[in-house]
Amino acid sequence: MGPRPEGSTPARGLRPGTPVLSDDDRRELGKRIGLLAEAFADAGHRFFLVGGLVRDALLGQGLTGDIDITTDARPDQIAGLVTGWAETVWDQGKRFGTIGARRGDTTVEITTHRAESYDSGSRKPHVRYSDDVAIDLSRRDFTVNAMAVELPGWALLDPFGGLTDLTNGVLRTPSAPESLFADDPLRMLRAARFSAQLSLTATPELVAAVRSSRPRLSIVSRERIEAELTKLLELPQPCAGIDFLHDTGLLGDLLPPWQNAETPVPAAGLDAALDAASGLDELVTLRWAILLGPVCDETAAARCLSALRCRSATTRGAAAILRAVRALDAAVADTGTSGDIGPDAWRKLARRLIADHEPALDAAHAVLAAWGRAVREPLASLLADVRADEGDGLRRLPVDGHRVMELLGRSGPAVGEALSWLRSQQIEYGPLSAERARDLLVAWAAAKSDTPPEEGGPGAFEPAH
Known part of the structure; x- marks a missing residue:
């Protein structure tokens, strides 16, 4: 050598x-x-x-x-x-x-x-x-x-x-940061990731260079930006990286709803959500919901994630979580104090939330916790009880559209109307067996007709073609 x-x-x-x-x-x-x-x-x-x-x-x-x-x-x-x-x-x-x-x-x-x-x-x-x-x-x-x-x-x-910087917790560039960021602007996002991954604090010179170099990110593909942000959100504790993006203005550049927003960024809540997901994909989806929820409804959040070229499953999942969060908030607001409605009404409300928003409810609770909020009692306890007792049966109806067509002898809008009515009965009374669903549908059809039809037989409903 x-x-x-x-x-x-x-x-x-x-x-x-x-x-x-x-x-x-x-x-x-x-x-x-x-x-x-x-x-x-x-x-x-x-x-x-x-x-x-x-x-x-x-x-x-x-x-x-x-x-x-x-x-x-x-x-x-x-x-x-x-x-x-x-x-x-x-x-x-x-x-x-x-x-x-x-x-x-x-x-x-x-x-x-x-x-x-x-x-x-x-x-x-x-x-x-x-x-x-x-x-x-x-x-x-x-x-x-x-x-x-x-x-x-x-x-x-x-x-x-570098070894001294690693020991002292300093994030610094080996040459002029403006030049390095001009050459490869993605390094600005890598700075956010390494701040979080290695617990490093960026030097004032590096931070200033990021602020002045932000427009250079326009030459980087959305796909590469999304990949770097995903790596950040996969970390056990991404808080410092999100704070870096916010402090330098990059967060608003990448997620326009955060531009000029006065709402605090829930960076610490992203760290706290680590144990609320069973895998990295779920964790990233949950953290997107936590990050975007304070400044976006589910529609705007989906637009942001689509613009970043996020996976469609991530985009749909984050939107579903935020939809569930909104439903939980609305449920609490609509019911007023716990003494305003009776236990049956609370139970129906819990069933409706489960029927409409499972399996996103756990993630919605995690989002609220990350924001320092919670579903109040008695809804929180009752929701947990109903999910444990009836959850599986509330997530789906015991009959599908084909079975409804057989029972009613009709296709088209009548099928959707029948399924919607049957769902309302499930929310009213709890999970239904296939036999009970059949009986209810036959009775419902009979009530809408002068001549009660026999199961699968002729009646006021014309046969499907």
Whole structure:
């Protein structure tokens, strides 16, 4: 190997108390890519681990994320060196200096040191190669991501003080932030995410650069913006990131209803909602509802999410949650104090909420809790009791449109009218069996006709065609 790059330090020689690559991490990486690193070294090339894997390993979080490598070897040389190691090689990113390779369950992406530049109207770089790893690191988004570990010697290269920033909780760029954000405006949203993910506080210079660079986001596709926001909302505690977006003005740019809104952003409520969803998709949908609800009804929220190119399931889910929230609020407002209506009326109200808004009611309760509100008694307790006792039976009718057509001998609007009436009976009396539903429908049809029809037989209703 050549001389150690200026500013590098043996990982085990860092000051006491500083998180370093553990012995286990080094052993694991040695097993997975040690032979590949030696192949590059034997050919006279440098071989550096970079990116989130280095950052997270230094934090003591183990080996997370992809294995990204940067080297002074050119793409053709990289392709030649990985051929003897990898089982699969792909070169779709070759024009950007990247070769991908896989051996067993280990996947690496190896990129030649770069010193790219960008056009003002595009995020696609003009790639220029460099022999200096420090130049490559200077183009990274933040100092905590601009560290490298050289193999096989395990020397840490940290020319921009990323380890110190990581230790001190500082979010800073390795070069002028205005230039980095001009090159790739998505880095402004990554700043929000890393603020939350790593508990870092952005420097005043970085915040000022985001505020002045906001218009550059117009060159970024909605899909990439949505993907970055989703990563933020998937974090255990996204509050700091949402606060960053709000403080810099990005939140209003991305979600227009928040422009000039005087309502406080429910950022802390997003953290509190972590345990209210069973998976990441549900969590993201719930958090969109929490975030948009203070300034949007369900229709406006759906427009915002559609404009961001969110998944249709996310858009529909958030709208359904906000619809349920509105129904809960209306139920409380319409009933006044608990003494104004009797227990039967409360029970009917609970049944209607379940019939109309299951399965979004749990999420609606979580939204209200995130906003510091709750459904008042006795509705809250009664709603829980009715859901437990009758919930499954209230979510659907025991007969469908085809069965109604058989019973009434009619199609068209009469079927919808019959189903709507039957639903009202279910809310009045509770879940119905198929037999009880049949009897009620026959009686209902008879009451609407001078000649009571027999089940499935002729009568005042003309046969369906």
